[in-house]
Amino acid sequence: PLDLSAFIQASFKHPKPANVTYTYGTAGFRLRGELLDSVIFRMGVLAVLRSKKMDGRTIGIMLTASHNPEPDNGVKLVDPRGEMLDTQWEPYATELANAADETALTRAMQKIIEEKHIDVGKPAHVVFGRDTRPTGPALIQALTECLEALGGGTTKVTFQDYGILTTPQLHYIVRCINTQGAYGQPTVEGYYEKLGAAYKKLVQGHRRLSPLVVDCANGVGAPKLRELARHIGEDHLLVRLVNADTETPGQLNHQCGADFVKTQQNFPAHIEGHPKERYAALDGDADRLVYFYMDEKDRTFKLLDGDKISGLAAMFIKDLTRNAGLENITVGVVQTAYANGSSTNYLKDVLQVPVTCAQTGVKHLHHEAEKYDIGVYFEANGHGTVLFNHPATQALAETRARSPAQAEALDQLKALSELINQTVGDAFSDILLVEVILTHRQWSLSQWDHAYTDLPNRLVKVVVGDRAAFRTTNADTQLVEPAGLQEKINELVAKYRAGRSFVRPSGTEDVVRVYAEAGNRHECDQLAFKVAGMVF
Ligand code: 16G
Ligand code: ZN
Numbered sequence: 001p002l003d004l005s006a007f008i009q010a011s012f013k014h015p016k017p018a019n020v021t022y023t024y025g026t027a028g029f030r031l032r033g034e035l036l037d038s039v040i041f042r043m044g045v046l047a048v049l050r051s052k053k054m055d056g057r058t059i060g061i062m063l064t065a066s067h068n069p070e071p072d073n074g075v076k077l078v079d080p081r082g083e084m085l086d087t088q089w090e091p092y093a094t095e096l097a098n099a100a101d102e103t104a105l106t107r108a109m110q111k112i113i114e115e116k117h118i119d120v121g122k123p124a125h126v127v128f129g130r131d132t133r134p135t136g137p138a139l140i141q142a143l144t145e146c147l148e149a150l151g152g153g154t155t156k157v158t159f160q161d162y163g164i165l166t167t168p169q170l171h172y173i174v175r176c177i178n179t180q181g182a183y184g185q186p187t188v189e190g191y192y193e194k195l196g197a198a199y200k201k202l203v204q205g206h207r208r209l210s211p212l213v214v215d216c217a218n219g220v221g222a223p224k225l226r227e228l229a230r231h232i233g234e235d236h237l238l239v240r241l242v243n244a245d246t247e248t249p250g251q252l253n254h255q256c257g258a259d260f261v262k263t264q265q266n267f268p269a270h271i272e273g274h275p276k277e278r279y280a281a282l283d284g285d286a287d288r289l290v291y292f293y294m295d296e297k298d299r300t301f302k303l304l305d306g307d308k309i310s311g312l313a314a315m316f317i318k319d320l321t322r323n324a325g326l327e328n329i330t331v332g333v334v335q336t337a338y339a340n341g342s343s344t345n346y347l348k349d350v351l352q353v354p355v356t357c358a359q360t361g362v363k364h365l366h367h368e369a370e371k372y373d374i375g376v377y378f379e380a381n382g383h384g385t386v387l388f389n390h391p392a393t394q395a396l397a398e399t400r401a402r403s404p405a406q407a408e409a410l411d412q413l414k415a416l417s418e419l420i421n422q423t424v425g426d427a428f429s430d431i432l433l434v435e436v437i438l439t440h441r442q443w444s445l446s447q448w449d450h451a452y453t454d455l456p457n458r459l460v461k462v463v464v465g466d467r468a469a470f471r472t473t474n475a476d477t478q479l480v481e482p483a484g485l486q487e488k489i490n491e492l493v494a495k496y497r498a499g500r501s502f503v504r505p506s507g508t509e510d511v512v513r514v515y516a517e518a519g520n521r522h523e524c525d526q527l528a529f530k531v532a533g534m535v536f
Contacts, residue, residue: 008106010146010149011041016099024093032071033139041146042096042097052124059077059078060171062076062167063140064167066283067258068284069253071135075139082174082422125157126147126160128140131165131166167285167287168287169188176190192227198419200232202436208237210277212239213242216242217258217284219252219253219286220285222243224286226241243257259283275299287427288427289434290306291445292304306378306379306381310333312451314333315451316437320413325399325406326395332371332374333354333377334357334376335355335377336359337357337504342453342454356368357475360507362383362424366387369386369387370389373395374389375387385424386433455498458524461511462532470503472505497518500518502515
């Protein structure tokens with residue numbers, strides 16, 4: 001049995017605040033940093049149990065609240081393959097976090113051990129990192145105290161603090177450790193080396209593009225992108241970092257970053273918008289990416305969001321598989337209901353790739369994408385990646401080229417599979433992917449943008465009495481509850497040209513979200529506000 005005396009002693013120093021109920025949601029736990037001390041301490045427990053259950057394989061813990069305001073913080077667990085925590089374990093996270101005292105806490109632990117048949121004598125290994133938030137260091141201290149206390153006595157618990165990291169870097173490191181280096185070296189340098197080498201191979205012999213101005217959201221992306229760019233070298237990648245201040249309090253995600261740019265549909269602070277410049281924006285933990293530019297003709301802001309990135313990637317990869325003679329490899333795309341209708345039409349009609357619509361939340365898209373040989377998935381908000389399954393990887397390794405052109409396409413696909421962080425959406429890896437494609441085509445952002453024109457769309461937040469009263473089906477596209485509401489929405493939508501609208505409860509905020517798109521701006525706004533009126 002587990003000797004918990006040291007653990008209980010340590011836990012007394014990290015009491016759960018009364019009157020707070022925690023929920024492990026789509027993005028883990030996320031709330032004001034000062035309310036998270038006990039939660040982070042207890043996530044150490046969950047990571048240790050999960051690692052023991054997985055035969056001592058490494059589990060990751062990332063402390064970040066992504067695009068949320070600076071006073072917030074959050075925590076997410078990373079599973080052995082570098083993926084999000086198995087959803088079956090999410091309720092355990094919630095239970096541990098809400099245990100009122102040490103008795104309840106150890107009881108919750110025992111319950112997990114019994115239900116999951118965990119051999120507590122197994123070793124456990126946990127690695128962790130954090131973003132640049134000011135509440136980070138104290139929370140890491142709480143986590144360390146938990147892991148040290150659990151490691152005393154007979155149980156072997158080892159851990160490593162990787163310091164400040166982007167979220168995707170931690171996912172990468174976890175995967176590397178658990179594959180004994182087959183995925184790469186489990187260090188930040190190993191990450192730069194892997195991405196950098198693949199990138200240089202892919203852009204070799206092509207004319208370098210003009211500099212990319214990157215809005216770093218005043219977050220961890222700034223120092224880390226600087227390191228990556230230095231590693232790659234200016235001959236191959238020229239970036240200029242803006243909103244790269246991680247020192248001044250209050251700046252993180254403030255009027256900048258990928259979420260700001262996407263939701264405001266406007267330039268962030270410190271970027272005025274010059275028609276000749278190329279822009280991209282990261283979010284606060286560098287797992288989301290959007291591009292943007294100023295249109296030369298009408299001098300307006302233009303956004304290239306996750307849908308545009310996904311279209312660009314699918315186009316390039318489809319071409320390469322055809323050129324490589326890999327006709328049996330299926331390239332498919334996964335989107336959510338928030339994908340612009342024009343992007344879905346472009347994928348289906350122009351690129352002729354299969355498209356799946358998944359429920360909102362990275363884990364849902366990730367698992368759908370695994371069903372394709374090469375699965376491209378992106379949320380409109382800029383989170384996404386490309387997955388190469390086992391048959392695809394094998395085909396890349398084993399196919400004998402019958403011509404120099406085939407050999408080149410095969411080599412490029414292999415390099416792409418190295419360039420792309422397949423554990424999770426990664427803004428850095430996605431920047432390199434986009435830059436490779438634009439370099440190959442020698443395209444400007446506006447040339448890329450011309451693949452299709454977004455339908456006007458609107459996202460509205462509605463505060464309701466009880467958002468749990470809203471339940472959806474078919475990947476969030478239809479409401480099953482409240483009864484009858486979906487029928488009313490359908491009747492309304494039918495009156496609009498190219499109209500589409502859906503309603504879903506947010507997984508991260510206490511609101512219901514209404515999305516609408518239609519053939520023109522005026523009708524789109526009208527549709528959005530009418531549906532919002534029905535929900536209220
Ligand atoms: C979380 C999800 C993101 C999703 C968003 C939706 C992860 C890592 N993040 O941030 O993918 O787009 O929630 O938020 O899964 P909402 O439920 O408030 O609309
Ligand atoms: Zn993020």
